[in-house]
Amino acid sequence: MGSTSFFVTYMLPGALAFIMFGLGLSLTIADFTRVLRFPKSVLLGLICQILLLPLLGLGICHLFGLSSEFSIGIMILAASPGGVTANLFSHLARGxxxxxLTLTAINSVLAAVTLPLIxxxxxxxxxxxEQSIGLQFKKTIEVFFIVLVPVLFGMLGKKYFPKFAGKMDKPVRIFSFLFLLLIIAGALLNEKHRILYSLSQVGIPVLLFNILSLAIGYILPLLAKxxxxxxxxxxxxxxxxxxTLAVYVALSLLNSYNFALPAAVYSIFMFITAAIFSLILIKRNKEVVYAD
Known part of the structure; x- marks a missing residue:
């Protein structure tokens, strides 16, 4: 991992800060106050994100008897908020x-607290x-700043420089996608034996976690009408x-490549499963009459 120290120390935090800044460029105060318009939906989304996903991750770790390192990696992933790409896929699927935007805004703020706790x-x-000192207070503060401060600056940019914010929206989405691909490609090239081993060990658990996450987030709200x-x-x-946030926590804060592997594997799967799910929903959309 010595050859990746520059990536871990500078590129990864910088890229994450840029992604969070770009997220802030798409947010306004209305995205936080809109909770009054969607109280039930926001509450259900937060319950799924903050409570059910960590429980689901915990269950999958025990079900498959995963190693402590892979288990911790899955829990880091479960504690990470929704990504910028969620908005794009939601748009494609007519969500x-x-x-x-409201859930992303609230989750990004809450993650500064819930992520270190989980x-x-x-x-x-x-x-x-084994001896474990946990995520130290200094590192917890680092999570807080790397998540919240760029978002706040992005929101200020959206407010005072709306044209700039509009122009940056698409490039940030593309950058977020490409940077995830870079993480995956880097893992495959530099640690191909380890990534192949991790795929054999956590591929099915991570894929199941991904599919169940999508299913829970879809079925539970429908049951709640x-x-x-x-x-x-x-x-x-x-x-x-x-x-990217999950990989950042694993590599930059916990100095563990193995903790980052479930997030890298998840990133391989999530675009595929989300695309397939979107196609299913688009087909179903033709049969559903929306009531605004």
Whole structure:
């Protein structure tokens, strides 16, 4: 991993900060206050994201008897908020993108607190008697700043430089996608034996986690009788994670390549499953009459 120290120390945090800044460029104060318009949907989305996904991750780790390192990696992934790409897939599948923006805004703020809590719990729970100091306070503050500060600057840019924010929206989405591909390609090239091993060990668990995340985010809201477009939005928000943030926590904060492998594997799967799910929803959309 010595050859990747520059990537871990500078490129990864910088890229994540840029992605979060780009996310902020798409947000306004209305995205936070819109919770009054979607109270049930926002609550369901937060329950899925903050409570059910970590429980799902915990269950999958035990079901497949994963190693402590891979288990911690899955829990880091489960604790990561929805990614920028969730809004794009929601738009393609005719989901309620306004709800996506609201969930993304709230989850990004809450993640600054919930992510360190869940990561600390996982490090202690899966240490199996090994010495574990958890995510140190300094690192917790780093998560807070790397997540929130760029978002706040992005929101200020959106407010005071709306034309700039509009021009940056598409490039940031493309950059986010390409950077995830870069992470995956880097893992395949530099650690191909390890990534192949991790695919054999966590490929099925991670794929199952991905599919169940999408399903829970879709089915639970429908059972709660929220609007169909809102159920699509929640599903994409819950099923598409900020893989770059998960990799950042694993590599930059916890200095563990193995912790990052589940997020790298997940990033391979999530675009494929989200695309397939979107196609299914687009076909179903033709049979559904939306009631706004």
């Amino acid at each position: 309620d993108v306004a709800l996506n 990561v600390n719990f996982s490090l202690i729970y899966f240490s199996e008697g 929220v609007k169909y477009k809102e159920a699509i939005a929640i599903s994409m928000e819950v099923g598409i994670h900020n893989g």
